Amino acid sequence: MERSDAADVERTVRAVLRDVLGLSEERVEAFTEATPLFGSLPELDSMAVAGLLTELEDRLGIVIEDDEVDGELLESFGSLLEFAWNKTLI
Amino acid sequence: MNPAEPRFASYAWRDTPQPMLAYGPADGPQLLVLQPLFAEMNRCRRLIGRTLRLLAADGVGCWMPDLPGCGESPAALASIDFRDWQDAVAAAAESVARGCGRRPLVAAFRGGALLDGIEAAAHWRLSPLAGRMVLRDLVRARLASDREEGTASTSAAIEAQAAEGEILLAGYRLAPGLSGAIAKAGLPSYAEALRTVRLEGDAAPADAYLPGPPLWRRAEPGDSPALAAAIAADISGWARAWAA
Incomplete structure (x- = not known):
């Protein structure tokens, strides 16, 4: 695993959150692994979850199965990032 | 009158x-504009209007029809099948x-490209997608709202239900003849010229x-x-090259 690959994936995940949820660049850049997502971002409702997952699939070239979408996936920015890393880098 | 303001027209x-x-x-060049399908149509309305x-x-x-059952159309969406949309575009x-x-000429946005099976001098598409991906988004939105309400369901169960009868997906009441045909619909290929445009960051x-945000994904x-x-x-630029 190259470090730059992990950084690319992180950049893509931040860009998808910004683009799909309509968040500002500054707001998304300030996200840390501990930043809570689902339930804490009013922009992230169930319709937005669907768009977010599909856009991640398109940009990362991955497929996200139903059973992978549980409460933990979108709990925090860290959990979403870890999921994306596991899907792309392993 | 500002020539850029839209006029109300109709088609039969x-x-x-x-x-x-x-x-x-x-x-001058004339453009038939095919809008994205379902929620994406609303999300892109301002973008397309501006364009x-x-x-x-x-x-x-530019000519932008509302498909039967969509936008300001008086028809009920639940009475529409995919063939009706193809006929309406023609x-x-x-x-x-x-x-x-x-x-x-035809300019199709997103899922609108599925309906561009008509004869035209040339076709332009923005971020087109296969029909099964259109349906997948609807099913996924339904899954997410089911989960929010505490109902357990799966994509397979929802798709099976859609094949059997009318179903409510992401707020749209669809007949089996529409959801099933969309699931199978591929992007038309042409003997004529085709230009495909996507957003930066798209791997396809x-x-x-x-450069720009995929506004069709925005919940708001x-x-x-x-x-x-x-x-x-x-x-x-593309339309002028074809009109010349």
């Missing part, structure tokens, strides 16, 4: 007038051809990549004057 589908917005001059105003001001005539193209004396092949309708300007510039 099954002898019933269906709404169509017209922008710009009736001479068509820019094209109109630039001398490109009828709208005929209506433009009769009014302007020439067949329009395209003739050009434009968004806006991007810069993306509208980039789309209008791309379509304008």
Whole structure:
């Protein structure tokens, strides 16, 4: 695993959150692994979850199965990032 | 009157007038605009409206039909199947051809490209996607709302239910003849010229990549004057090359 690959994936995940949820660049850049997502971002409702997952699939070239979408996936920015890393880098 | 402001026009589908917005001059290049499907249509309404105003001001005539059961159409969506939409697009193209004396070019956004099976001098597409991906988004939205309400379901169960009867997906009541056909619908291929445009960051092949946000994914309708300007510039250059 190259470090730059992990950084690319992180950049893509931040860009998808910004683009799909309509968040500002500054707001998304300030996200840390501990930043809570689902339930804490009013922009992230169930319709937005669907768009977010599909856009991640398109940009990362991955497929996200139903059973992978549980409460933990979108709990925090860290959990979403870890999921994306596991899907792309392993 | 500002020439870039839209006029209300219509086209006949099954002898019933269906709404169509017209922008710009009736001479020069004429463009039939196919909107994205379902929620994406609403999310892109402002973007496409802006784009068509820019094209109109630039001398490109634009015609944007509402499909039966969509937008301002008086038809009930639950009574519509995929063939009805294909027929409606053909009828709208005929209506433009009769009014302007020439067949329009076609510009299709997202899932609208699935319906561009008509004869045209050339076809332009923004971020097209296969029908099964359109259905997948609807099913996924339904899954997410089911989960929010505490109902356990799966994509397979929802798709099976859609095949059997009318189903409510992401707020749209769909007949089996529509959801099933969309699931199978592929992007038409043409003997004529095709230009495909996508957004920067998209890994899929395209003739050009434009900078801007995928507004069709936004849960809240968004806006991007810069993306509208980039789309209008791309379509304008392409339409003029074909009209020349």
